[in-house]
Amino acid sequence: MAWTKWDSILAPHDVGGLNVSSLKAFNLALIHKWKWWYLTxxxxxxxxIIKAIHGNVFECTTSHSSSPWIAIVSCCSKTIVDSILLGNAIRMEVGNGIKVTFWHDLWCGNSCLSSGFNRLFHLDINKNDVIAIKRRNEE
Structure with a gap:
């Protein structure tokens, strides 16, 4: 393990440092990057694999298990930047509807439809359908 002076870590690149201004901000940025990768x-x-183990964890479900992925989800749901809950600022783009699930993804409003329309969600036979399939079934 190589030891480095803290001053060198915080120093700008042009003087040979790593230009790390805040480890907390850097860590939060990396955690939210995982969320972005998961959604895109x-x-x-x-x-x-993540969906098979935990379901669509970012959008609706909460898990009482302890794992690195659950820690990432928990952190993303609690991050506040300039009085805005960062997790609520990220939405799925519907586009042609082949990538966004109707009930589980956050694409309409401030919560997923399965939590806002819980009774209808439980009546649906195909709970994991994407929007394109739901749209095709209506025709």
Whole structure:
């Protein structure tokens, strides 16, 4: 392990430092980057594994288990920047509807539809359908 003076870590790049101004801000940025990857790389294998283990954790569910992924989700749901809850500022873009789930993803309003329309959600047979499939079923 290499030891480095704290002053060197905080110093700007042009004087040979790492230009780290706040470890907390840097850590929060990296945690939110994981959320962004999770929401944008839907077909990736690691996203499928996370969903298989925890479900659509960012949007609706809460888990009482302890894992690094649950810690990331918890941190994202509590981060406040300039009096704005950062987790509420990120929305899914519906586009053609093939990547956004109707009930579980945050795409309309401030909460996912499964929590806002709980009774309808429990009546639906296909709870994990994307918007495009729901739209096609209506036609």
């Amino acid at each position: 790389q839907i077909g990736d294998f690691w996203v499928s």
